[in-house]
Amino acid sequence: xxxxxxxxxxxxxxxxxxxxxxxxxxxxxxxxxxxxxxxxxxxxxxxxxxxxxxxxxxxxxxxxxxxxxxxxxxxxxxxxxxxxxxxxxxxxxxxxxxxxxxxxxxxxxxxxxxxxxxxxxxxxxxxxxxxxxxxxxxxxxxxxxxxxxxxxxxxxxxxxxxxxxxxxxxxxxxxxxx
Amino acid sequence: xxxxxxxxxxxxxxxxxxxxxxxxxxxxxxxxxxxxxxxxxxxxxxxxxxxxxxxxxxxxxxxxxxxxxxxxxxxxxxxxxxxxxxxxxxxxxxxxxxxxxxxxxxxxxxxxxxxxxxxxxxxxxxxxxxxxxxxxxxxxxxxxxxxxxxxxxxxxxxxxxxxxxxxxxxxxxxxxxxxxxxxxxxxxxxxxxxxxxxxxxxxxxxxxxxxxxxxxxxxxxxxxxxxxxxxxxxxxxxxxxxxxxxxxxxxxxxxxxxxxxxxxxxxxxxxxxxxxxxxxxxxxxxxxxxxxxxxxxxxxxxxxxxxxxxxxxxxxxxxxxxxxxxxxxxxxxxxxxxxxxxxxxxxxxxxxxxxxxxxxxxxxxxxxxxxxxxxxxxxxxxxxxxxxxxxxxxxxxxxxxxxxxxxxxxxxxxxxxxxxxxxxxxxxxxxxxxxxxxxxxxxxxxxxxxxxxxxxxxxxxxxxxxxxxxxxxxxxxxxxxxxxxxxxxxxxxxxxxxxxxxxxxxxxxxxxxxxxxxxxxxxxxxxxxxxxxxxxxxxxxxxxxxxxxxx
Numbered sequence: 001x002x003x004x005x006x007x008x009x010x011x012x013x014x015x016x017x018x019x020x021x022x023x024x025x026x027x028x029x030x031x032x033x034x035x036x037x038x039x040x041x042x043x044x045x046x047x048x049x050x051x052x053x054x055x056x057x058x059x060x061x062x063x064x065x066x067x068x069x070x071x072x073x074x075x076x077x078x079x080x081x082x083x084x085x086x087x088x089x090x091x092x093x094x095x096x097x098x099x100x101x102x103x104x105x106x107x108x109x110x111x112x113x114x115x116x117x118x119x120x121x122x123x124x125x126x127x128x129x130x131x132x133x134x135x136x137x138x139x140x141x142x143x144x145x146x147x148x149x150x151x152x153x154x155x156x157x158x159x160x161x162x163x164x165x166x167x168x169x170x171x172x173x174x175x176x177x178x
Numbered sequence: 179x180x181x182x183x184x185x186x187x188x189x190x191x192x193x194x195x196x197x198x199x200x201x202x203x204x205x206x207x208x209x210x211x212x213x214x215x216x217x218x219x220x221x222x223x224x225x226x227x228x229x230x231x232x233x234x235x236x237x238x239x240x241x242x243x244x245x246x247x248x249x250x251x252x253x254x255x256x257x258x259x260x261x262x263x264x265x266x267x268x269x270x271x272x273x274x275x276x277x278x279x280x281x282x283x284x285x286x287x288x289x290x291x292x293x294x295x296x297x298x299x300x301x302x303x304x305x306x307x308x309x310x311x312x313x314x315x316x317x318x319x320x321x322x323x324x325x326x327x328x329x330x331x332x333x334x335x336x337x338x339x340x341x342x343x344x345x346x347x348x349x350x351x352x353x354x355x356x357x358x359x360x361x362x363x364x365x366x367x368x369x370x371x372x373x374x375x376x377x378x379x380x381x382x383x384x385x386x387x388x389x390x391x392x393x394x395x396x397x398x399x400x401x402x403x404x405x406x407x408x409x410x411x412x413x414x415x416x417x418x419x420x421x422x423x424x425x426x427x428x429x430x431x432x433x434x435x436x437x438x439x440x441x442x443x444x445x446x447x448x449x450x451x452x453x454x455x456x457x458x459x460x461x462x463x464x465x466x467x468x469x470x471x472x473x474x475x476x477x478x479x480x481x482x483x484x485x486x487x488x489x490x491x492x493x494x495x496x497x498x499x500x501x502x503x504x505x506x507x508x509x510x511x512x513x514x515x516x517x518x519x520x521x522x523x524x525x526x527x528x529x530x531x532x533x534x535x536x537x538x539x540x541x542x543x544x545x546x547x548x549x550x551x552x553x554x555x556x557x558x559x560x561x562x563x564x565x566x567x568x569x570x571x572x573x574x575x576x577x578x579x580x581x582x583x584x585x586x587x588x589x590x591x592x593x594x595x596x597x598x599x600x601x602x603x604x605x606x607x608x609x610x611x612x613x614x615x616x617x618x619x620x621x622x623x624x625x626x627x628x629x630x631x632x633x634x635x636x637x638x639x640x641x642x643x644x645x646x647x648x649x650x651x652x653x654x655x656x657x658x659x660x661x662x663x664x665x666x667x668x669x670x671x672x673x674x675x676x677x678x679x680x681x682x683x684x685x686x687x688x689x690x691x692x693x694x695x696x697x698x699x700x701x702x703x704x705x706x707x708x709x710x711x712x713x714x715x716x717x718x719x720x721x722x723x724x725x726x727x728x729x
Contacts, residue, residue, distance in 0.1 A: 081216065081299070083339025087416045090336055095451050111200070111217055118335035142192045144185050146329045148456035149336070155456070156185040156329065161463050 004131045005101070005123040007139075014051050014072055030072060033058050053105070056084035060091050067098040075121075077106040086119045093120030094150040113138040118149045179242050179548055180325050181470045182290045189332070190287040193294065197221050198280035205277065220300065220338070222293030223279055227600050232256075232274040233296040234286060238306035238324040238348075239267030239551040243538040246549055248289045250534035256282045261534070263519060263527040265591055265642060266345075267305050267551045268296055272598055294332055299340045301331035301412070305347045307355040308552035311473075312560045314508050318367050318375050320350035322468045323404065326459065330405050337412050341419035342427035344412070345384075357553065357669035359383045359392045360645060362429045363411060370398050377404060381411060381441065382433030385639040389675045390430045393438040395445060401464070403449075406457040410448035414441070474546040474561050479511025483564045496571050498624060499582040504567065507560075515545075515559040515570060516552070518581040518589060522618040525607045526592045527555030529579075536577045544570055554591055554630075556584065586623040587631065587696070588614040591642055595635030595652065596659075602635035604652025604659035609633055609688050616689045617696075626696060629709045632667075645669035647710045648695060649676040650688065659685045665695070665721055666713040680722050691725060698724045 003010045017029045023042060028049035036043065036052045043050060051072030054060065063070070073092060075085040085104065092098040103123040104116050113124065117139055128134060148155050154162075182190075197217075204214040218224075222233040234249070241249075249269055253261045256278045257271040264270055274282065286292060295303045304324045311319045327346060331337070337344075348365040349356040358364025364380035377399045383392025399407050411429075418436075420426045433441050490497045503516045517537065520526050529537070541549045541559055544566045550558035562570060574580040583589045590613060593599065595606025610633055617623055632646030636653075643649030649664035660682035667676030683691045696709075698721050703712045713721070 081339050082421060083299075083337070084417055084421075086336045086339070087413050109213065112339075115333075115335040115338055141196050142189070142333075144188050144192070146189075146332055147334055147336075156189070157460075157463050158456070159185065160183070160466055161460050164462050164466060 002125075002127055002129075002131065003103075003123060004126045004135055007132060007135050009131055010123075014049075016053075028071065030074060033062075036066075037062070051101075054088065056082060056088065058088075060088045061096070063092070063098075064096050067092065067096050067100075070098070070100050072101045072103060073098065074103045074105050077104060077108060077112075080107040080109050080112055086115065089116070089119040089121055090149060110134045110138055114141060118145070118147075118151045118153075120150050179240060179472060180237075180321070180467070181472055183470065186290070186329075187287075190290070190292045190294075193221075193292060193333075194280065194284045194287050197283060201276060201280050216298065218279075219298040220294070220333075221279070221283065222296035223274070223276075224297060225600075226272065226598055228598070229272065230274045230276055230279065231270055231272050231598075232279060232282060232293060233264070233268050233270040234291060234293050235296050235303045236268050236291075236551050237328050238304060238310065238321050239308050239553070240310075240321060241549040241551065242289075243541040243547045243549065245289045245291055246534050246538040246541065248285060248291065250531040250538070252282050252285060253531040253534065255285075260528055260530045262525070262594065263529065263551050263555050263557070265553050265555060265593075265640065266296075266303055267308070267553055268303060269551070272594075295328070297343075298338075299342050299344075300338050301327075301334065301340075301344045301346065304328055304331070305345070305356055305361075305553060307349050307351055308550045308558050309355065309505070309514055309560065310350060310550075311471075312507050312509070312512075312514055313351055313355075314506050315351045315353050316508070317352070317369060318350045319471075320348040320356070320365075320367060322464065322471065323365070323367075323377075323401075324348050325467055325471075326405065326464070327408070330408070330457075334412075337416055340412075340416055341421045342424070342429075344415070344429065346408075352671075354669075354671050354673075357642075357645070357673070359673040360385055360389075360642075360669050361392065363408065364392050365404075368398075374400070376400050379407065379411075382430040382438070383673075384428050384430040385642055385644045386428065387425050387637050387639075388428075388431065388434075389639070389644040390434060391673050391675070392430075393433060393441075395438060395442050402459045402461070403453055405459060406452040406455065407445070407449055409452055409457055410445045413448050414444045418444070474548070476509045476512060476561070477563070479509075479563060479565075481510040483511075486564055486567055489568055495580075495582070496568065499571055499580060500567065502582040502586060502624070503584045507562075509561075511564055513562050513564050513567060515562045515567070516584045517557040517559065517574060517579050518583050519556050519579070520583060520589050520610075520614060521578055521581045522588060523611050523615040526590050526610050529557075533577050533579060536573070537579075540570060540573055554589060556589070583614075583623050585628050585630070587617045587626050587629045588623050590614060590631045590633060591646070592633040593635050593640035595633075595641075599635060599640075601638055602652065603637075603654040604635050604661065604685070606633045606635040606641055606652060609650060609652075609661065609685070612689050613692055616693065622696070626700070627708060629696070630668075631692070642669065643667070644675045645673065646676060647713070648692060650692075653682055655682065661685070661688050661691075663691060663695070663725075665718050666710065668710055677718050679718050680726050694725050695721050 030051035049071040053074040347356040347361040350367045360383040366378040379396040380392040545559035546561045590610040592606040592610040596602040633650040634641035634643040645667040651662045662682040664676030
């Protein structure tokens with residue numbers, strides 16, 4: 001599956017490992033959430049990068065104590081109309097402070113890329129040769145945003161508030177000067 | 179009226195550009211209809227029985243005269259010369275060509291309008307009391323808060339693919355005219371013991387297949403926390419709302435299944451992490467939005483006009499219209515004029531381009547340039563000098579919109595029904611037309627008084643039949659249109675779901691059945707007792723007995 005990561009088409013560097021398959025001793029691997037919960041000690045003994053793939057019905061808060069040692073979390077969109085992973089993503093980024101790669105898998109369409117990015121995704125399974133172009137277009141469609149998310153963008157309300165502060169500061173300044 | 183700033187304008191302009199590109203990709207075949215569907219739906223474009231339908235948002239039902247003229251222009255230029263005002267205080271155009279939709283949206287954006295939040299599984303256009311800002315009983319103008327919700331919920335990245343559509347209504351008056359108990363979230367502004375104004379938050383109400391009255395999840399929410407609390411509810415719903423069955427996907431089913439206590443626990447848990455964050459509303463920002471509503475400047479006028487009082491007595495038609503359609507205004511010397519879009523025998527809620535232009539002119543001349551759309555599919559001139567009422571009545575007579583039936587038997591709410599809608603089982607509009615003509619012929623409207631008839635062409639209940647004093651639901655019986663009748667529904671303060679009176683009746687028999695029910699009421703009522711109160715007092719048995727006696 002071609003991968004779009006931080007806006008660039010990238011090589012897959014994570015190896016998926018099934019629930020029954022033996023754990024390779026090295027290399028970056030991705031396992032299911034079920035396996036992650038079932039084998040904490042064996043996983044802790046591995047000295048290599050670890051990723052987890054969640055279903056959109058999994059409780060991401062169960063990862064609260066583990067986000068620091070995860071390099072990849074994959075969230076699923078079984079259908080693009082099923083928006084549960086948007087909430088999972090925001091909880092991971094904004095509440096649990098996860099900073100590793102957050103990947104959208106499944107039915108990922110270009111018209112949803114901006115929503116996904118705003119919720120904290122930085123990698124996408126997107127099967128298009130023009131993925132980089134599509135990405136640049138998607139993230140530049142809007143220059144103003146209403147909702148505060150973890151994406152670092154200032155909201156319209158915040159920009160308005162800042163403008164009001166500046167006005168007031170200016171008024172005070174001219175008041176003093178005059 | 180809320181005035182856009184450059185942020186608001188930039189946002190809708192960029193939205194138009196985005197949609198133009200999406201339509202282009204559809205027309206070149208780059209997008210399949212399946213892929214295009216969710217994109218057009220987030221721009222209010224539905225594919226109906228005969229053509230595309232464009233639903234334009236009228237946030238909380240407030241329009242300027244300039245915007246009304248633009249709606250007339252859209253009707254003329256891109257449609258067949260008329261539009262249909264909906265129960266969500268929006269307007270829809272039934273004959274739009276896909277190629278034209280981006281231009282129509284660009285025209286709308288030029289007057290601070292859009293079609294966001296009118297379709298799809300998103301937070302829809304927030305609705306409010308149609309008399310917001312001018313009602314005598316108002317505690318606070320709900321439109322400020324509707325506007326804040328509108329901005330927060332527009333293209334929300336987390337909540338654009340909810341289990342199902344999501345509707346929020348706000349009332350700022352003790353007398354609920356926004357039906358807050360039958361919405362996904364209802365917000366009722368009220369004062370606490372300390373005299374502060376906040377919100378009672380009601381969740382899980384709704385109509386459709388499973389009509390439920392909403393439950394109070396927070397009795398008093400301080401204003402600065404409104405958005406964080408809403409976001410917490412939405413996050414719980416987005417994750418736990420059912421997605422396995424479209425008919426069980428609304429938040430009311432979730433609340434019903436887990437109970438309001440458990441719902442409250444989950445919401446409060448989410449809220450903890452959000453409450454003191456960036457969604458907290460800064461007083462200066464709220465004040466800025468309030469200030470951009472540019473409050474009307476009223477003249478100092480005497481409270482009454484002897485001339486109008488006399489005319490009311492001398493001109494019976496004017497007197498009837500005054501009694502039914504005109505209500506008191508909080509400013510002395512002013513009145514609220516309700517314009518009925520239910521002329522006898524016409525489709526409820528329709529207005530021609532010429533009528534829209536004429537109403538815009540009336541608003542400019544007599545209502546400080548402002549118009550409201552009601553969830554009963556009527557219009558309102560909210561700031562009218564009492565001395566201007568005769569002139570307005572004359573003009574409304576001239577354009578065919580002087581029906582004196584607000585709140586009466588002829589003021590019927592009906593969904594588009596089988597004539598337009600792909601989901602309907604039965605016709606709605608012709609049923610409404612026949613009932614209204616029948617009672618107009620009998621000249622019974624004023625005598626019957628307050629009576630709300632609501633008609634839906636299918637179980638999805640877009641005509642709100644569950645909360646009609648008389649509710650009429652179209653059903654399909656072996657390929658024929660039948661109508662199930664309910665009595666005693668109401669969306670007001672003591673909200674209730676109507677009770678089915680008996681077996682469904684055939685299309686030809688609906689008018690007779692309604693007439694029968696009304697006559698039972700007239701024979702049974704105590705002096706000045708409203709239809710709804712009579713039904714509540716005596717129950718449905720007397721109605722049922724007489725209705726089915728002949729059969």
